[in-house]
Amino acid sequence: MANPQSSDIPPRVHRLKAQMVAHSLDAVICMKPESTFYLSGFNPIIYSEPIFVILTPHLDPILLVHVLRGKHAEASTWTPNLFLYGTWSNITTLAPTWPAALTTLLGDGNSKRIGVEQEFLPVTQFHQLVQALPTAQLADCTALIHQCRELKDADEIASARIAAQLADRGMEAAVAALQLQGATERDVVLASMRAMHEDWAAHYPDVEICDFGSLEGGYTSGLTAWVLSGPRQSFGCDNPVQRVPQAGETVSVFVWTVANGMHAELERTVCIGSVAASEKEALHATLDIRGEIALRLTPGTAVGELYETAKKGYDRRGYGEYLPGRIGHSIGLGPHELFSIDARSDRTLLPGMIVSLEPHIHIDGVASTQYSDTILITEDGHECLTRFPARVIQVAQAIYT
């Protein structure tokens, strides 16, 4: 197998290897889609035949995939160590099943201490691992991998920028569509998705927009928008329906994107004509609270302090009762990943983290505000990767009345 100096191997692999040594792990075996992509660059799109990455301190990552995914893996991965399992056509593989292939690669476990992701690994597959590697000591390595993922590599930040640019296009198209007479939630969503897909096709020749699937056969285009109007705002998320937003209502527009596995989110509230003074007040309060929190978005700030800042902002403006349970989250390979910005967080902001910032105010029948951006923590502060202006957005009332 290739030596550990391969130039294509990204820094995250070396970071994780160092952590493995510090935690006395002889190997890590991942089967979570986000993790196998993270450590190999390969997204098989369909996971119904599981894929694995085995990481040891002294070798490049070992990618083990079902034979059906062999050619696709070979074309996608940056690790030189690719192995196949399964039975298909006339192709030679390590073994007919993945547990047997793991035994071929790792013996009976050689009494090694091996990390597995217990927050993802299903109980059945855990038992299959125990049987395949009977002398191995399996330990939970979820926290190690999460810690590694918190800091984004340069290639990941570049992809997040693309995801954010696509989201900006999606929001522009959604707001434009909301100005068309009689446009339904669905019309607005389709206009937004179309704009993002066309922008992707035209300007990002090498970028993959597929999200990660579930183990039951997931696949997806990750360029998505939701539009929730009027009373439907309280759902928080839903497929669009054939409802036409009404004058005097606000509409929540959510745009979610993926570029090479990295997610961005961008959310805005759009007023359909003039809205009630109480709702407008909540919109301005939301923007002001965001501004107060943004001043603290800088390396060294405890994540809990961000929540505390938000809480003070809600309290001071009389919205204390409506404080949400979190006001943002880490974002990267998962659209909601790793940590929330909430009262219980023990994380501290570091350069290379990416978070959403979204202190919303939802008061049934009174106000519903929804603003979120994707924000990179930099060496000396932060950079908003999504650029669509964060302000009170009102589309002309005339066309709705």
Added chain:
Amino acid sequence: MANPQSSDIPPRVHRLKAQMVAHSLDAVICMKPESTFYLSGFNPIIYSEPIFVILTPHLDPILLVHVLRGKHAEASTWTPNLFLYGTWSNITTLAPTWPAALTTLLGDGNSKRIGVEQEFLPVTQFHQLVQALPTAQLADCTALIHQCRELKDADEIASARIAAQLADRGMEAAVAALQLQGATERDVVLASMRAMHEDWAAHYPDVEICDFGSLEGGYTSGLTAWVLSGPRQSFGCDNPVQRVPQAGETVSVFVWTVANGMHAELERTVCIGSVAASEKEALHATLDIRGEIALRLTPGTAVGELYETAKKGYDRRGYGEYLPGRIGHSIGLGPHELFSIDARSDRTLLPGMIVSLEPHIHIDGVASTQYSDTILITEDGHECLTRFPARVIQVAQAIYT
């Protein structure tokens, strides 16, 4: 809680309850997205806060969701028993965390025998369940739920029909786009996705097209197409790229759809102008082998016999070496669910099952054939839900040369 005679409760719930009694299970606790939807009708779209369904033999299903999803759940579910956990704004919930909410609902487990889905349930959450319900005996109920899901209810079949109709539109649009000069894989995929989304928006007012996400925050539009041209056919699946299919090549077109959680797949091979005789021969062989298998697609046929029939067809035509590991699979809430049509299967076809039929022939550099349909097993045979003609499809060579 509401009594078990509620008229909205679909037959699958009663079927599963009968199986629970037969297997001495006092309750089942599900957290797999497909299963919670199956037993409640609610797809939260985002699963980063888990949702649960608790089923007991004598009550309607109990749906437990994070408070953030409360309004959405209330509007979507058909079960009258909805409970909330978590801390958010000023809303009252059962308990701040899901394990505490389960304890509130089920005590310490009351020494009951409770089924959990070990093929999905992560090790960490399994341990949290053990702590929340310390006197419960947890048993794997994956097989019970799979068996129940194999037979589709009338509402599921109706949704699968809609998914199949959307897939037909997607395939029509893809084949039409392949006739446009200079069309790239991406152009074809975007045309297909656009046609499906527009058809959905215009004709299926109440249908949800969201797929099921992963626990790290999944969400998606489930109307998807892939196009793999020339040498990229061997990947089996991939996001489209900016490659223009060339005269003399074949192109694999995959269309995947979801309607109210039910999936359909439709796959065709399109010849760009005239292709080599050896590839044309493989295309005809594929269609003929499908025809031979289709004669056996009737209740009572062992799934293994279908594979055996395929094997004979490959052997007889000289393609024995290229026999794929499976030639179809069950399809429903998962795009690849429950069982494969392969040599090892112990299933028997029953009315109400839905399967894909896809004996492909892939020979590197020689031929790549890709035909799949979504097929319902009926009382006296089968019905192809996808209707796009299964034949050798050739688009005009003139525009490509």
